[in-house]
Amino acid sequence: MAWLWWLGGALVLGVVEMLTVDLIFLMFAGGALAGGGVALLGGPLWAQIAAFAVVSTVLLVAVRPWAIGYLKRSTPDTVTNVAAHVGRTAEVLMDVTDRAGRVKLVGEVWTARTAEPGTVLPTGTTVQVVRIDGATAIVAPVPVTYPE
The missing domain is CATH 2.40.50.140 (Nucleic acid-binding proteins)
Structure with a gap:
């Protein structure tokens, strides 16, 4: 049942990401999905939290800079x-x-x-x-x- 809470948290973080478009909350949503995966496999709460923390940190440090660079290269500048x-x-x-x-x-x-x-x-x-x-x-x- 705990995996549903993690899934709900990931969805909420995904919605917040759509409002901010900063790619921070999306990384936390990935971590929440990892925590939910551990919960689905029957892992204890400390393992769920550890999976959330590790995956979120890896996504923030490794994936986010690459994703931001890709977005900046592929999105044209619009003067307003x-x-x-x-x-x-x-x-x-x-x-x-x-x-x-x-x-x-x-x-x-x-x-x-x-x-x-x-x-x-x-x-x-x-x-x-x-x-x-x-x-x-x-x-x-x-x-x-x-x-x-």
């Missing part, structure tokens, strides 16, 4: 939030200077400034976001490319 706006183009709605202006960026109106002091970008110009400074888009003229 304001960092995703850097490099996008925007349309100037009000003349943009080094002090003020407005641009339409991905359907939203942003306060904008030019990256170079003294530059004025007129209304209707297409610009490129160089960086985001707080809630202000720092923009520069889109580089002109000529067909070869």
